[in-house]
Amino acid sequence: MAFLAPLFFVGLAALAIPVLIHLTQREKKMVQQFPSLMFVRRIPYQTVRRRKIRDLALLCVRLAALLLIIGAFARPFLWRPNAATAIGPGAREVVVLLDQSYSMAYGDRWDRAKAAARDAINRLGASDRASVVLFSSGADIALRSTAEKDRLIASFDTATPSPAATRFGPALKVAGSILAESPLPRKEAILISDFQRNGWRGEEGARLPMGSTLTPVAITGPADKPNATVTTVSLSRSTFSDQERVTVTASVANRTIAPVNGDSLTLEIAGRPIQTEPLTIAPGGSATIAFQPFTVPSRNMRVDVRAGNDALPFDNVFNFVVAPSAPVRILLVDTGARTGANLYLTRALAIGDMPKFDVQNRQPNAVTDDDLRRSSVVLLNDVDVNAGLARRLARFVQDGGGLFLAAGPRASWPQDTDLLPASLSQPIDKSRGESARVGALEYGHPVFEVFRAPRSGDFSTARFYAYRSVQAAPNAQVLARFDAGTPALVERKMGSGHVMLWASTLDLSWSDLPLKPVFLPFLHRSMVHLANYTEPMPWLTIGQVFDPDATSAKAQATGRLALTPSGKRLPLEDEGSSAQVLELSEQGFYEIRGQKANSDVTVVASNVDPGESDLTALDPAEVVAAATGTTGQNAQQAAADVPLTPEAQERSQRLWWYLLATGILLLGVDTLFSNWLSKT
């Protein structure tokens, strides 16, 4: 038995009060004046009588009540040195959060982290339960809430660092959910990590349940072992002898305090070393190494840049995919009757690198289905479209193709094919008087987004001497208007494709727009938008999501599989449902292919987050404070593996409550008892 506030025992002096009351209360309750005590003094009886305690039972009740109340204020509790491991109110729910990010592979950090986790589990009491959560950019529960130490240790003993980066937020949220579901009174999370600064932005919003403690175990140390990190590569394309060549330039950084000497950097294509360059980097420095250009004969070339072995091997290799640049194929439909009608168009589309434009010219009656299949965009340059072509173009657009119609004086569209975003009317002649200008643009649209900033292009400088009056369809969007308010550019989405109608010509017959600087970017942006072109990413980072539908792999829309770098086969469709996205979790090359043997293959390069190789640590107290709302020092102190503090033990036992209640009850008994005595 111990007491939290033993000073209250000074109040035991109050026990003398009822004794004195019992000795003197009846005699001294009032003073009676008397002329002389000459005779009273002679009576010996009073000296005996006034010192005799009456009502001994009543006195005992009062003394007991006072004793109990004083004892309650002294906050007694039963001292249990091993209360932390005892069955009952001290049982803990412990969640061991083990950082599995690839930075933990630096030096012996992973071994130290596992040792810390084992130590935490070995210190569990008989009634404690624990969970093991391995986390990096995500968090996986390796084993949930069990008291079996062997299973807990086995759940992470064979684990190895993953190639993902550190993110504390998901781990803390998982720990919070486990602790919130636990019925045990004491909740504690043990965060074992190297506490990289990049893993914590402070706005994760992860908060452990009220009363939980978070004990940080920092696996840190000086970054005194050399480590070269291939942070990124840049690809420069060129054409030589009608062959496209790519020059790879790699950036390598050394974020340790040890220099990288005598190392090498190798360019590998399909796993075969092509070129090796020496690598020397000062502590905290970086280097850029350019390799010789190589031709790109086919798509899905697997290329990587690899540094030698060092303290952190995950960031030594950088994977990327090199493919021949894919041009946007445009089918230019023109009657050819007018000289120079396509001059500005073809010249503008001939200029372009990312992407290139491959323009084929056809007359309206010469457009074949093969032409349409090979093309991404059909550009109708002031032509009269017959009904057959219109229907084929409608199907083309429905399948995802793009259609651009320049409505000059000869342009027409059959009424029975609902494809255009606006109905064509008579030309409006603005050759006399003041010419028309484009006054309002929808800058939020991808076509005009590049002109949003000031001095990024001024359409109002172009003069229009004539244009077609058009009436926009209800489901069409007017992207540009002439100063008279009539639509100049209207877009409509049909099926998977888009249709755009330009209410004037793209030559000099009705306007001088082709002579203005905005013409080329306007035409390029329109073609890219209609072709739904996205620049292929040579690589992705682990943790990012790959959408197979956004690549050429969409050709095999069903039954696709993903082959991971480790050789696992992951189906990309649920049974009979829509396609899944692929979350990259391994370092290397993913293959996306159909189930058929001759199906097209898409290769995706996956790299580690280079930021993870920056071993700069943050103060663990910052994470603790955000997750628990307390300072790290307090949290560490509270979660230290020591027996429960006297305050905690007293709080859990609450003996004072019983003592106080009994004391008050005795006072009630005393009142009744004394009243009864006074009546008798």
Next chain:
Amino acid sequence: MSVAAGHSQGAIPGARFMDPSVLARIGNLELVSRAVVDGFINGMHKAPYFGASVDFAEHRGYVPGDDIRRVDWKLWARTDRYYVKEYEAESNSNFSVLLDVSKSMNYGTTGVTKLDYARILTACLTNLVHHQRDRVGLVTFDDDVVNFVPSSAKHMEVVLHTLEKVNPGRPSNLKVPFQKMAEHFGRRGVLVIISDFYDEPDAVLEAISPLRFRGNDLIVFHVLDKSELEFGFSDASAFEDIESGEQMPVVPDAFRKEYQSLVKAHLDALQQRFSANRIDYSVLDTSKPLDHALYRYLSARARMMKIR
């Protein structure tokens, strides 16, 4: 003013007296004493005045020079000799009240304190004596002489005024003031001592003796409150001595019998000692009217009045 109804025990038959507590509320001692004395005298059905010098003593032969108006002519007719009548030569006596004004006298449970009772008694006696043409005086004392009013036929008003100003303050001590008073009462007279006599009987008698030795006639009134006689308290209390301030826890129920026996023994002892010394002694209960005291005085006065 209300009048006490009926006859008190020991009262003179036919007399009606006022309740002491009522008298105490009147305040004017002259008025109080006159009302009491007049009522007392009327109740006696006696002549209003006493002490007239009319008592015959003896005959003696006429000698030249005697007033011929004093010749007893009836005796001359029978004897043919001239005789002159001699009468008792009556003189006015000194009357003084020695009043205890100590703190213990300032106690009362019946609406009147012992001191108030004693003041009224003193005023009544003084008034009564003043009617008899005696000289009246007053001495108040506690542990010393407080006020001294010499005996004089003209001091009736002074005595009453002094009584009005009496203020109890100090404990009592009979020996010192009585020794001083004995020096002043060289001429014989009547001394009435009014006190509660909280002292040993022997000590009381020893203190009073000097007065007795000077030939004074002593009448002692022992004034006590009813509670002092009967100890009729019920609640256990801390009893505090008025004079010394000493407190003592007392359970009256347990004390009463023994207390009463002690008091009775004390009073008996005083009675026995005063009687042995030819001192008239009376115990006065302040809850009872003054008639008893006045009657005792007059009885004593009658015994003491003898022809010289």
